[in-house]
Amino acid sequence: xxxxxxxxxxxxxxxxxxxxxxxxxxxxxxxxxxxxxxxxxxxxxxxxxxxxxxxxxxxxxxxxxxxxxxxxxxxxxxxxxxxxxxxxxxxxxxxxxxxxxxxxxxxxxxxxxxxxxxxxxxxxxxxxxxxxxxxxxxxxxxxxxxxxxxxxxxxxxxxxxxxxxxxxxxxxxxxxxxxxxxxxxxxxxxxxxxxxxxxxxxxxxxxxxxxxxxxxxxxxxxxxxxxxxxxxxxxxxxxxxxxxxxxxxxxxxxxxxxxxxxxxxxxxxxxxxxxxxx
Amino acid sequence: xxxxxxxxxxxxxxxxxxxxxxxxxxxxxxxxxxxxxxxxxxxxxxxxxxxxxxxxxxxxxxxxxxxxxxxxxxxxxxxxxxxxxxxxxxxxxxxxxxxxxxxxxxxxxxxxxxxxxxxxxxxxxxxxxxxxxxxxxxxxxxxxxxxxxxxxxxxxxxxxxxxxxxxxxxxxxxxxxxxxxxxxxxxxxxxxxxxxxxxxxxxxxxxxxxxxxxxxxxxxxxxxxxxxxxxxxxxxxxxxxxxxxxxxxxxxxxxxxxxxxxxxxxxxxxxxxxxxxxxxxxxxxxxxxxxxxxxxxxxxxxxxxxxxxxxxxxxxxxxxxxxxxxxxxxxxxxxxxxxxxxxxxxxxxxxxxxxxxxxxxxxxxxxxxxxxxxxxxxxxxxxxxxxxxxxxxxxxxxxxxxxxxxxxxxxxxxxxxxxxxxxxxxxxxxxxxxxxxxxxxxxxxxxxxxxxxxxxxxxxxxxxxxxx
Numbered sequence: 001x002x003x004x005x006x007x008x009x010x011x012x013x014x015x016x017x018x019x020x021x022x023x024x025x026x027x028x029x030x031x032x033x034x035x036x037x038x039x040x041x042x043x044x045x046x047x048x049x050x051x052x053x054x055x056x057x058x059x060x061x062x063x064x065x066x067x068x069x070x071x072x073x074x075x076x077x078x079x080x081x082x083x084x085x086x087x088x089x090x091x092x093x094x095x096x097x098x099x100x101x102x103x104x105x106x107x108x109x110x111x112x113x114x115x116x117x118x119x120x121x122x123x124x125x126x127x128x129x130x131x132x133x134x135x136x137x138x139x140x141x142x143x144x145x146x147x148x149x150x151x152x153x154x155x156x157x158x159x160x161x162x163x164x165x166x167x168x169x170x171x172x173x174x175x176x177x178x179x180x181x182x183x184x185x186x187x188x189x190x191x192x193x194x195x196x197x198x199x200x201x202x203x204x205x206x207x208x209x210x211x212x213x214x215x216x217x218x219x220x221x222x223x224x225x226x227x228x229x230x231x232x233x234x235x236x237x238x239x240x241x242x243x244x245x246x247x248x249x250x251x252x253x254x255x256x257x258x259x260x261x262x263x264x265x266x267x268x269x270x271x272x273x274x275x276x277x278x
Numbered sequence: 279x280x281x282x283x284x285x286x287x288x289x290x291x292x293x294x295x296x297x298x299x300x301x302x303x304x305x306x307x308x309x310x311x312x313x314x315x316x317x318x319x320x321x322x323x324x325x326x327x328x329x330x331x332x333x334x335x336x337x338x339x340x341x342x343x344x345x346x347x348x349x350x351x352x353x354x355x356x357x358x359x360x361x362x363x364x365x366x367x368x369x370x371x372x373x374x375x376x377x378x379x380x381x382x383x384x385x386x387x388x389x390x391x392x393x394x395x396x397x398x399x400x401x402x403x404x405x406x407x408x409x410x411x412x413x414x415x416x417x418x419x420x421x422x423x424x425x426x427x428x429x430x431x432x433x434x435x436x437x438x439x440x441x442x443x444x445x446x447x448x449x450x451x452x453x454x455x456x457x458x459x460x461x462x463x464x465x466x467x468x469x470x471x472x473x474x475x476x477x478x479x480x481x482x483x484x485x486x487x488x489x490x491x492x493x494x495x496x497x498x499x500x501x502x503x504x505x506x507x508x509x510x511x512x513x514x515x516x517x518x519x520x521x522x523x524x525x526x527x528x529x530x531x532x533x534x535x536x537x538x539x540x541x542x543x544x545x546x547x548x549x550x551x552x553x554x555x556x557x558x559x560x561x562x563x564x565x566x567x568x569x570x571x572x573x574x575x576x577x578x579x580x581x582x583x584x585x586x587x588x589x590x591x592x593x594x595x596x597x598x599x600x601x602x603x604x605x606x607x608x609x610x611x612x613x614x615x616x617x618x619x620x621x622x623x624x625x626x627x628x629x630x631x632x633x634x635x636x637x638x639x640x641x642x643x644x645x646x647x648x649x650x651x652x653x654x655x656x657x658x659x660x661x662x663x664x665x666x667x668x669x670x671x672x673x674x675x676x677x678x679x680x681x682x683x684x685x686x687x688x689x690x691x692x693x694x695x696x697x698x699x700x701x702x703x704x705x706x707x708x709x710x711x712x713x714x715x716x717x718x719x720x721x722x723x724x725x726x727x728x729x730x731x732x733x734x735x736x737x738x739x740x741x742x743x744x745x746x
Contacts, residue, residue: 022454039682
């Protein structure tokens with residue numbers, strides 16, 4: 001006979017209120033085997049998300065089907081271990097990538113639309129950048145659906161869109177250098193977020209108006225947790241396009257834009273605190 | 279300016295100032311490499327440690343690692359130094375100080391009297407020439423006891439912060455994690471939420487919710503919503519039930535500016551919290567430790583406010599900031615910052631032990647968020663090691679979260695189960711007032727051993743029916 005050594009918790013019903021790992025039960029004071037292995041699986045997936053490499057060919061093909069040109073570039077971080085320990089290198093393009101972008105920019109120079117406040121030429125309303133960041137899975141699964149939804153909205157407003165830069169070993173700030181080289185008024189970076197145990201494939205979206213190397217986080221706006229179980233692509237696209245329109249109209253981004261325009265976090269208040277309900 | 283030299287074999291090492299010597303002497307970690315201040319070779323590191331061991335402790339009162347004129351944390355350290363308390367070790371070098379700390383007759387009372395005489399830099403320096411076991415042995419001797427509604431830091435105790443975070447601050451979601459934690463005996467250090475937003479009305483709603491739970495069940499603990507100090511001041515002005523004021527702090531004025539704080543605003547917040555007089559009465563004295571600080575190696579470099587110092591020295595300086603405001607809890611969130619500062623389990627474990635030792639020696643009620651992120655080279659096994667070592671070292675408190683998984687902040691910290699593990703293997707118990715409450719509520723079985731009861735606490739049975 002199998003001895004019943006696991007103490008079950010009679011509040012498993014509360015799991016409907018939270019994704020937190022509550023009511024796991026216990027073996028002695030420790031995690032029961034099943035809960036223990038489920039945790040290990042979630043951690044393994046998050047680790048794989050960090051260390052896997054995106055299939056850039058697949059992404060490139062899918063974007064081409066949407067009518068988007070792509071440019072393949074790399075940061076100065078040569079490998080994953082360097083990337084993880086040297087955020088400064090992940091924020092800058094390597095020399096070859098700078099040449100690729102400069103060549104692209106020269107080829108498009110005839111299309112100067114206007115001048116930025118600092119006098120630099122502007123050739124595009126917006127440049128999109130896809131960077132692997134900390135989750136290859138996020139980029140692989142969410143980048144194309146999000147861009148597809150965004151494209152639909154922006155094309156209706158006749159935005160001039162630069163070729164999409166696909167960045168290997170890239171961090172958020174690498175977008176500023178890319179946006180500057182491509183002479184874009186706004187740069188939008190789609191980047192794999194730090195994977196959580198239950199969300200190994202969450203995409204972050206950051207944008208900067210008048211992107212220049214060395215800009216701080218205060219100049220950026222962020223939409224995070226883009227994934228089907230978090231903020232799904234269509235909703236993320238609507239939010240992004242609203243903010244982009246405001247950014248284009250007011251020629252700003254970051255804290256100043258956020259204060260006025262960011263849609264208030266929709267905080268769920270429908271559920272009551274049952275601990276003090278009578 | 280004084281230079282520091284050491285010759286090993288044929289090689290002559292020169293360190294241009296104390297700050298550089300400290301940085302080169304620090305055990306290897308990625309954040310110091312990122313800052314460009316780490317030793318170039320393993321031999322240079324040990325040469326620096328040897329040179330550092332020869333430096334008189336007095337020297338740290340003459341040579342600041344961050345300029346006095348331009349940094350209010352340095353001024354705080356220098357201006358509040360207690361020369362009388364320092365006297366017993368004033369004649370020692372850093373190396374002698376290590377030996378002195380390890381001596382059998384240096385006990386809790388000696389170290390407690392010494393604390394105001396030590397500067398963060400002295401403590402950081404000696405930690406750099408100590409092995410992990412030295413850090414544990416010396417920290418274990420220290421005893422730092424604080425009170426608000428219960429007594430934290432007594433010998434043989436280890437408390438936990440119940441951390442019921444939820445990605446949208448949903449009241450029922452938070453309540454579910456609070457119940458889970460209480461049923462596992464967690465929450466005597468604080469029930470503390472990291473809110474999903476810094477919006478003040480939302481912060482007030484969470485404060486009211488936690489206050490209602492604590493009052494309803496008469497739990498001898500305190501609540502905290504970990505929002506920016508200026509939000510908490512606003513919440514107090516609007517009449518919110520604030521027990522503890524939270525703030526992340528760092529070891530330089532520049533890094534604190536990056537957090538949007540200075541010493542003055544911390545003082546203002548403490549005065550506001552004290553004015554509420556919400557602490558319990560302890561034989562006629564009100565529990566008046568009303569601050570909860572979080573720190574962590576690497577935050578100053580992250581804010582570009584490190585002044586060429588290594589991250590562990592700057593971290594120790596944050597404890598001078600904390601000490602000034604008599605906190606109930608200080609917590610080093612050791613593995614949260616990521617692999618660019620602490621690369622792997624080995625570096626996280628070392629940093630956790632250093633932070634605990636340095637803070638305790640400076641007289642702080644030190645706890646540790648034993649944690650890691652998924653992009654660090656670390657896992658649950660590393661956390662088991664650090665948790666066990668900190669339990670042995672007498673750490674005041676650790677975190678408690680359902681199943682180690684923070685679904686709001688996306689990192690892994692210690693679970694309710696982990697806290698029970700360390701209590702069981704080391705015979706540790708919660709704060710006595712909370713311990714008695716757990717037995718009274720029949721969450722624990724009562725008796726000499728700390729054991730959870732076999733069946734659900736009667737007081738919470740009806741709650742579950744309500745929630746259903």
